[in-house]
Amino acid sequence: MNIEQLAATLAAIASPQRLRILATLADDRLHVSALARRVDMSRALLYMHLTKLEAAGFVVGGLELSADGKALKYFEATPFVLTIDLPTISAAVALSPISPADETD
Template identity: 55%
Template sequence: MKQTSDAPPSGEELLRILAALANPHRMRILATLWANGRNYISQLAREIGISRPLLHLHLNKLEEAGLVRSEMELSEDGKALNYFEVTPFEVLLHPHVIEQAAQSLPPENRKEDV
């Protein structure tokens, strides 16, 4: 995600970001990665206190939103470790930004939800 305050997100991008942040586990994951730096799944799962499969699902959602990125590396003993880190981002939530994002949504996404 290459979001800055100079380039407001599209409607689809803003929806992905907000959906990714709308979960307390994902907020804790981001906070932990931001505070402690990049980490691999097993260690991060221990730090946060959730299972590796659940953590992986949440990390996938964060990665799809562009809030984290992953990189596979080999440890000294030859094990493949998938490291995750926060992607630098800034999202300004302001009525004008939301208005612009909403205007970029396809017509089918502008209909009232039932």
């Protein structure tokens, strides 16, 4: 993982709301309406957070049909381990070239 990927991963979970969403999905696979109720959030705002979490690989979503034919979007957390320590940061920096904007005189 390079420095840009590490920063994007950290940014994806650097929100109390997104951490709450992950904790809620830790044991349950839920459709968006049920998840919105559990985390006390509008569906529009929830979708914004879920989009960021999904792009970073923390959750996956999929459509399913209910018994009455309604399409429901379900989300579930994906297993992950995230280690943030100096060796991880150093390795990410080592994989990333220094851009002219990063250099200082």
